[in-house]
Amino acid sequence: MNALALGLLALAAAAPSPAPTRASETIAIRGGTVLTVGPQGMITNGTVLIRDGRIAAVGTDVAVPAGARVIDASGRYVIPGIIDAHSHTAIEGGVNECTDAVTAEVRIADVLDPHDVNIYRQLAGGVTSANLLHGSCNPIGGQNAVIKMRWGKGPADLVFAGAPPGVKFALGENPKRSNFRVPGVTRYPATRMGVEVVLRDAFRRAQDYKREWAEYDGKVKAAGAKGERPLAPRKDLELDELRDILDGKVYVHAHCYRADEILMLIHLADEFGFKIRTFQHVLEGYKVASEIAKHGAGASTFADFWGYKLEAFDAIPYNAAIMAAHGVNVSLNSDDDERARRLYWEAAKAVKYGGVSETEALKMVTLNPAWQLGVDKRVGSIEAGKDADIAIFSAHPFDPATRVEMTLVDGVVYFDRARDDGKGTIASAGGRR
Amino acid sequence: MRARPILAALLLAVLASPRGYAARGEVYALVGGRVFPVSGPVIEKGTVVFRDGLIEAVGAGVAPPIGARVIDVKGMTVTPGLVDGFGGVGLPAPRSGSAGGGSPAPAASPLAPQALSLDRVRLSEALKARDNGITTALVIPREGVLPGQSVLLNLGGEKLEGMVLRQPAALHLHMATLARAYPGSLMGTVAYARQALYDAARYRDEWKAYEAAARGRKRPAYDPALQAWQEVLTGKELLIVTASRENDVRRALALADEFKVRVAVADAPQAARVVELIKTRKLPLLVGVNFDPPRAPALFGTPDDEKERRDIEEAERNPAELHKAGASFALVSAYAPDFLAGVRKAIERGLPAEAALRAITLAPAEVLGVADRLGSLEAGKIANVVVWSGEPLAKDTKAKMVFVDGALYEPDEKPKPSPSPGTPSPSPSPSPAAEDLR
Numbered sequence: 027m028n029a030l031a032l033g034l035l036a037l038a039a040a041a042p043s044p045a046p047t048r049a050s051e052t053i054a055i056r057g058g059t060v061l062t063v064g065p066q067g068m069i070t071n072g073t074v075l076i077r078d079g080r081i082a083a084v085g086t087d088v089a090v091p092a093g094a095r096v097i098d099a100s101g102r103y104v105i106p107g108i109i110d111a112h113s114h115t116a117i118e119g120g121v122n123e124c125t126d127a128v129t130a131e132v133r134i135a136d137v138l139d140p141h142d143v144n145i146y147r148q149l150a151g152g153v154t155s156a157n158l159l160h161g162s163c164n165p166i167g168g169q170n171a172v173i174k175m176r177w178g179k180g181p182a183d184l185v186f187a188g189a190p191p192g193v194k195f196a197l198g199e200n201p202k203r204s205n206f207r208v209p210g211v212t213r214y215p216a217t218r219m220g221v222e223v224v225l226r227d228a229f230r231r232a233q234d235y236k237r238e239w240a241e242y243d244g245k246v247k248a249a250g251a252k253g254e255r256p257l258a259p260r261k262d263l264e265l266d267e268l269r270d271i272l273d274g275k276v277y278v279h280a281h282c283y284r285a286d287e288i289l290m291l292i293h294l295a296d297e298f299g300f301k302i303r304t305f306q307h308v309l310e311g312y313k314v315a316s317e318i319a320k321h322g323a324g325a326s327t328f329a330d331f332w333g334y335k336l337e338a339f340d341a342i343p344y345n346a347a348i349m350a351a352h353g354v355n356v357s358l359n360s361d362d363d364e365r366a367r368r369l370y371w372e373a374a375k376a377v378k379y380g381g382v383s384e385t386e387a388l389k390m391v392t393l394n395p396a397w398q399l400g401v402d403k404r405v406g407s408i409e410a411g412k413d414a415d416i417a418i419f420s421a422h423p424f425d426p427a428t429r430v431e432m433t434l435v436d437g438v439v440y441f442d443r444a445r446d447d448g449k450g451t452i453a454s455a456g457g458r459r
Numbered sequence: 460m461r462a463r464p465i466l467a468a469l470l471l472a473v474l475a476s477p478r479g480y481a482a483r484g485e486v487y488a489l490v491g492g493r494v495f496p497v498s499g500p501v502i503e504k505g506t507v508v509f510r511d512g513l514i515e516a517v518g519a520g521v522a523p524p525i526g527a528r529v530i531d532v533k534g535m536t537v538t539p540g541l542v543d544g545f546g547g548v549g550l551p552a553p554r555s556g557s558a559g560g561g562s563p564a565p566a567a568s569p570l571a572p573q574a575l576s577l578d579r580v581r582l583s584e585a586l587k588a589r590d591n592g593i594t595t596a597l598v599i600p601r602e603g604v605l606p607g608q609s610v611l612l613n614l615g616g617e618k619l620e621g622m623v624l625r626q627p628a629a630l631h632l633h634m635a636t637l638a639r640a641y642p643g644s645l646m647g648t649v650a651y652a653r654q655a656l657y658d659a660a661r662y663r664d665e666w667k668a669y670e671a672a673a674r675g676r677k678r679p680a681y682d683p684a685l686q687a688w689q690e691v692l693t694g695k696e697l698l699i700v701t702a703s704r705e706n707d708v709r710r711a712l713a714l715a716d717e718f719k720v721r722v723a724v725a726d727a728p729q730a731a732r733v734v735e736l737i738k739t740r741k742l743p744l745l746v747g748v749n750f751d752p753p754r755a756p757a758l759f760g761t762p763d764d765e766k767e768r769r770d771i772e773e774a775e776r777n778p779a780e781l782h783k784a785g786a787s788f789a790l791v792s793a794y795a796p797d798f799l800a801g802v803r804k805a806i807e808r809g810l811p812a813e814a815a816l817r818a819i820t821l822a823p824a825e826v827l828g829v830a831d832r833l834g835s836l837e838a839g840k841i842a843n844v845v846v847w848s849g850e851p852l853a854k855d856t857k858a859k860m861v862f863v864d865g866a867l868y869e870p871d872e873k874p875k876p877s878p879s880p881g882t883p884s885p886s887p888s889p890s891p892a893a894e895d896l897r
Binding site for chain 1: 636640643645647648649650654657658661665668704705706710713
């Protein structure tokens with residue numbers, strides 16, 4: 027291709043801008059009981075004013091400007107959009123790059139499927155954001171993608187811009203493949219010892235890589251502007267991520283079950299000087315809650331799902347409550363397209379088992395996962411200045427008969443039960459299925 | 460009983476040899492047919508003259524030059540030779556478990572951008588495509604993720620070397636996965652391609668630095684896989700991405716943007732969903748007509764027959780939808796066992812026949828950068844010409860004469876395999892061309 031054509035290609039690349047994902051209209055959600063999960067607590071007969079896709083004001087005496095679209099929420103409950111810290115929704119062509127023990131170079135963001143009807147179904151469950159994770163096949167898996175449930179938009183529009191990057195880790199039975207033997211296929215590691223060695227080896231390589239690049243940067247600096255530029259080291263997309271973990275720029279979301287492996291990873295992270303952002307599943311977290319809290323990691327667990335494999339036997343329904351009582355930031359996740367549609371009931375279980383307060387329980391599916399994904403300044407509670415990611419329920423979200431009536435992301439209505447045509451579409455949005 | 464076919468074959472061989480391949484300076488004039496130049500309107504009673512493998516004149520009032528072999532093609536149609544711009548013409552079938560007889564095809568490496576299709580093409584297999592009027596084919600193995608570099612062949616002649624139009628034609632990336640090796644997931648495939656392009660760029664810089672000042676420097680290691688990417692990085696060689704899903708089209712564009720390389724997409728059964736993007740980006744399209752390819756068995760649960768049916772229907776409508784939306788595209792076999800049956804299916808689903816003919820002649824030549832030399836009936840272009848028994852692409856229409864580089868091949872005249880004893884041998888059909896020439 028000649029230079030002109032290349033230039034045209036570059037121009038064309040810049041030309042199409044993604045569809046606007048932020049609402050331009052002003053919306054007032056009026057008359058509902060607002061569970062802000064923020065400093066304003068619960069507001070009865072409150073108004074949530076939305077402008078430019080963000081929450082402009084919340085309270086009982088908020089003036090509704092002329093021309094605003096009014097959504098009547100009287101008799102209903104208005105809560106922040108639910109956030110699922112562990113999801114495998116909307117991923118195309120496999121959630122695991124299983125063929126190698128370390129695959130930090132693969133990116134979920136490369137394989138988003140915006141037509142996955144589960145996006146719509148989860149909107150119907152009040153979910154507005156999810157952490158799409160690589161699977162747990164290998165000790166170090168791929169890069170996760172935090173998305174917003176912008177049903178009907180393109181793959182790039184799903185991405186939650188500004189959410190910190192992260193990498194999936196996995197400990198225990200899955201990465202050592204004890205339950206997934208394929209005849210004729212073996213892959214190191216096959217034991218928990220091996221998992222630790224893989225991690226240690228990977229971070230030693232990352233340290234070397236970091237040093238190599240630091241030396242190069244030093245040479246470039248020393249040579250100055252007119253000096254001969256030395257050849258750059260090989261850019262290794264896998265080690266790039268691991269180095270960025272060492273530098274605290276990339277989160278670690280670590281799949282785990284047993285207390286011993288949780289402690290192992292904490293010790294290893296301390297040794298290499300990085301932090302685990304979340305322990306995922308973490309069914310034995312209640313045994314090492316203080317250690318998790320001390321490390322500063324969050325814990326994202328199931329309310330009452332266990333016993334599906336040996337390492338998931340020693341679980342209790344009080345796990346979330348006990349970890350929270352020890353100062354751990356706890357979230358309740360789905361890891362499943364079906365459970366993702368009723369995460370509010372998973373939160374209700376934290377009240378039943380362990381006596382967590384309603385607000386704290388609601389936090390476990392809103393503000394806490396928002397912190398775990400590094401987006402708590404943007405979403406997770408209904409506060410002025412935050413994104414207008416909101417779910418409107420027919421009754422209190424912990425009521426066994428409650429259901430989601432409407433879900434907004436950035437002030438755009440993506441689910442409206444009154445306009446649902448039963449085929450997974452509403453008039454304003456829509457996907458392919 | 461058994462003597463007749465052998466005699467017939469011998470006779471055919473004798474007849475065929477003098478004009479089996481264009482003798483130097485040979486001149487043909489096809490007279491009186493309905494001519495579809497593709498680059499211009501249909502000529503009702505046109506003449507097509509070609510000399511020494513190149514088209515000399517096309518028109519209504521063209522007189523056959525003195526000394527030309529004049530062939531009366533009244534009642535027949537004349538089109539440019541068809542181009543299969545992406546498929547497996549001439550490649551051995553992939554190894555199947557227990558095929559008896561013959562040596563198995565050499566296993567192609569699934570991750571070898573340096574592999575050359577040219578090395579795997581079987582001449583006699585490739586030439587069979589001419590029976591359907593296909594005179595030009597881009598050949599790349601179907602298997603693998605980085606199956607190597609394709610060759611663009613003109614399907615006439617006795618030696619592969621003489622058939623090459625462009626070598627390598629393009630470097631290929633199938634958005635596919637491997638069964639038991641990296642990349643085993645789509646995200647792995649994207650990551651593999653991204654890392655390969657980074658590595659290729661560094662390899663370029665490494666050698667550039669060495670060549671600039673070799674003394675006192677350690678020689679970089681030669682790497683055939685990274686070497687293979689070099690012309691893609693310069694933009695000279697096309698990167699063809701096989702896009703079986705809607706979003707693979709976006710993935711191909713993302714690679715083009717990230718590494719400033721020139722991409723085309725192949726197959727693309729869901730391209731019509733992103734037609735505006737394709738038009739805006741002027742993305743070259745090689746749209747497959749392999750509408751019902753074999754599908755991988757479902758890993759979990761039961762196969763979704765309903766979704767499969769919808770996918771097939773969407774793929775069949777895809778060319779018509781792209782045309783309606785004003786996109787420019789070629790139709791390619793994409794390994795369909797019967798290329799023309801696929802093209803006819805696209806026509807059945809609403810693609811105008813005229814657009815279909817362009818999509819298998821001039822359009823692929825444009826995508827592959829050879830429209831200055833073939834793809835239409837115009838003076839100066841390669842004399843790839845097909846004479847059809849009736850309306851081009853109609854169901855019962857047969858290729859009667861196929862000229863490749865100006866050399867005549869007659870599908871009807873090819874020796875039939877000997878029938879098994881006891882079955883009556885069919886009487887050889889008279890060839891109109893042979894009579895005209897006598």
